[in-house]
Amino acid sequence: xxxxxxxxKALYGYGFISVWLVGTVxxxxxxxxxxxxxxxxxxxxLKPNTGGMNKDWLSFHGGEWLQNFRYAFRVDPKFKQYxxxxxxxxxxxxxxxxxxxxxxxxxxxxxxKGRGFARAIFFxxxxxxxxxxYNIISGNIASTGADSGAQFSTLFETDMVDKLLExxxxxxxxxxxxxxxxxxxxxxxxxxxxxxxxxxxxLAALQNIPVSAKEAASMEGAxxxxxxxxxxxxxxxxxxxxxxxYTVIDSFTKTDNxxxxxxxxxxxxxxxxHAAAMAWSYFxxxxxxxxxxxxxxxxxxxxxxx
Amino acid sequence: xxxxxxxxxxxxxxxxxxxxVPHTLPExxxxxxxxxxxxxxxxxxxxxxxxxAMRIRMKSMSKKxxxxxxxxxxxxxxxxxxxxxxxxxxxxxxxxPLLFMLSYGFRERQDMNDPTVIWIPRHLTFKIxxxxxxxxxxxxxxxxxxxxxxxxxxxxxCSICQxxxxxVTGYGFARFKFKGRNLLFGIVILMILVPTQIxxxxxxxxFRNFLFGNFNLIDNSLVxxxxxxxxxxxxxxxxxxxxxxxxxGLPKELEDAAYLDGCGPFKTFIKVMVxxxxxxxxxVFLFSIVWYWNDFYVTSSFFRNKRxxxxxxxxxxGLLNIEIFNNANANISAREKIVWFEAACLISITPMLIxxxxxxxxxxxxIERSGLVG
Numbered sequence: 001x002x003x004x005x006x007x008x009k010a011l012y013g014y015g016f017i018s019v020w021l022v023g024t025v026x027x028x029x030x031x032x033x034x035x036x037x038x039x040x041x042x043x044x045x046l047k048p049n050t051g052g053m054n055k056d057w058l059s060f061h062g063g064e065w066l067q068n069f070r071y072a073f074r075v076d077p078k079f080k081q082y083x084x085x086x087x088x089x090x091x092x093x094x095x096x097x098x099x100x101x102x103x104x105x106x107x108x109x110x111x112x113k114g115r116g117f118a119r120a121i122f123f124x125x126x127x128x129x130x131x132x133x134y135n136i137i138s139g140n141i142a143s144t145g146a147d148s149g150a151q152f153s154t155l156f157e158t159d160m161v162d163k164l165l166e167x168x169x170x171x172x173x174x175x176x177x178x179x180x181x182x183x184x185x186x187x188x189x190x191x192x193x194x195x196x197x198x199x200x201x202x203l204a205a206l207q208n209i210p211v212s213a214k215e216a217a218s219m220e221g222a223x224x225x226x227x228x229x230x231x232x233x234x235x236x237x238x239x240x241x242x243x244x245x246y247t248v249i250d251s252f253t254k255t256d257n258x259x260x261x262x263x264x265x266x267x268x269x270x271x272x273x274h275a276a277a278m279a280w281s282y283f284x285x286x287x288x289x290x291x292x293x294x295x296x297x298x299x300x301x302x303x304x305x306x
Numbered sequence: 307x308x309x310x311x312x313x314x315x316x317x318x319x320x321x322x323x324x325x326x327v328p329h330t331l332p333e334x335x336x337x338x339x340x341x342x343x344x345x346x347x348x349x350x351x352x353x354x355x356x357x358x359a360m361r362i363r364m365k366s367m368s369k370k371x372x373x374x375x376x377x378x379x380x381x382x383x384x385x386x387x388x389x390x391x392x393x394x395x396x397x398x399x400x401x402x403p404l405l406f407m408l409s410y411g412f413r414e415r416q417d418m419n420d421p422t423v424i425w426i427p428r429h430l431t432f433k434i435x436x437x438x439x440x441x442x443x444x445x446x447x448x449x450x451x452x453x454x455x456x457x458x459x460x461x462x463x464c465s466i467c468q469x470x471x472x473x474v475t476g477y478g479f480a481r482f483k484f485k486g487r488n489l490l491f492g493i494v495i496l497m498i499l500v501p502t503q504i505x506x507x508x509x510x511x512x513f514r515n516f517l518f519g520n521f522n523l524i525d526n527s528l529v530x531x532x533x534x535x536x537x538x539x540x541x542x543x544x545x546x547x548x549x550x551x552x553x554x555g556l557p558k559e560l561e562d563a564a565y566l567d568g569c570g571p572f573k574t575f576i577k578v579m580v581x582x583x584x585x586x587x588x589x590v591f592l593f594s595i596v597w598y599w600n601d602f603y604v605t606s607s608f609f610r611n612k613r614x615x616x617x618x619x620x621x622x623x624g625l626l627n628i629e630i631f632n633n634a635n636a637n638i639s640a641r642e643k644i645v646w647f648e649a650a651c652l653i654s655i656t657p658m659l660i661x662x663x664x665x666x667x668x669x670x671x672x673i674e675r676s677g678l679v680g
Contacts, residue, residue, distance in 0.1 A: 132602050137406070221374075
């Protein structure tokens, strides 16, 4: 039997992904749908028994099926408070991480002595920050008073920031700016420690900027500042979006995420339906916000057409 | 480069008015002639020092250009200083916790209350280290649920399985057109997005009653190995994505040549694509090792008695209470406890640090070549 070439290639394609497909149905899609179903089941009776979960759907009458969500938002004393604080943290942290990591990536992309060493240090958080060690580290540093953020701010004391700004010729805004810089520096520990991968991705994007663009800019006499805004930023803009999404997803599995901690705690207290409702509403809210931001930002992104 | 060579040497001898280019350019033109480049010096005169040549050239420049040059020179002189300060400060922030571990892990606990001790401990000792190793059960027998052995066994095995299966899947997505490909790739994206906490309870039930309730896989290594074998382990979505991007970036001619020589797609993949993807494989493998090493969400939901290093760290407080502080004369303040915690951290990250130190190049440069971007 002769199968046409295109068909045969398509079949091979299915062959290549078949292992993943089976695995995904078993270990991802079925659990995903099941956990979504938990949201609409009776929390009291949703307990494991021999051979599986004891499932009891909520009736569709009178809005009873939203019971678990109502519990999460109206009854539970902590969930709403944690949710708001975590969302707020994510909203503030994410842009800061993006700006910071782009800044560091630009610096680490320059040629200077000891660059390899500097890179090695800045990527160090990548191997540590995803684990429980990070929790201990950040907790201990705060509790022993030797907050490296504080030490860093003494290195860049407000006076010094003012002097720097004066030197650069932007005197009038220095008051506000130094306040902002102060808030950033007190948070600098979390910032540095959570932007390892982002720096890595930005650095990769920076190295993909074609040499021709660089040469053209230097021929035209672009200053470093102009170069950043007109060449660097457009070229790395797709990666800004990717990094944004990565940062948000990363915040789900951060060890100090209070909402997820609450979810895990509910799970260990056998409140599976409540836990599922909480986790899903948190996930849905974050994804909605991300979706809107991505849609807006996507218009301003420069995609190189090849 | 050619263009540059043609234009710049002429600039110094021309007067400002006769130049045609600079009028359309941003203020403060003259990038190249500013630098005493060799071929430019040649124009000004043989045997002159760079300074002299510069001075002669400056005469023919407008004020704007001179100001631009001055600013540029100041920037080039001061920037390295600022860059050093910034990098030094931030590197300090990153390295502080590691120095902490070294300093706190090897001191007696009374040093914590001694105000004169900041970095260098007064009583240098291995006692705390030994106690922590005991508490974490790292000294257990080789087959006796030793966390280090467990972790390494899970870590390396799952990482290898996962890298292989993810590479195959990524290749399938990158190079074959089939119906529903976009939809299926959407599922890969969904795998990246959905946090593991959402699916952990149904997964637990699946493993608890595996194959219609005939097997209980909880506390069995299979709970980690089965998903990894089917490209569904920890952060598998991200790995498939990276591999797909990488294989898409390789030239199509590679495969066409193999097809013409009579290789089937699978043979082509193994003989032609895999050898080309070496650096990508290594990068993903290293990241996989790190993620499995650090993971405690997945392990804590499926392991009840099995110990892994990150679980031991997570439960360290309880472990320390049982193993060390439970004797009557132990009176431990929160501040003193830090000693044991830091020692445990040091134990936990040392293997990763060694791995990082040896393969640092692949961590930092591999990802740039792995095609994550573009």
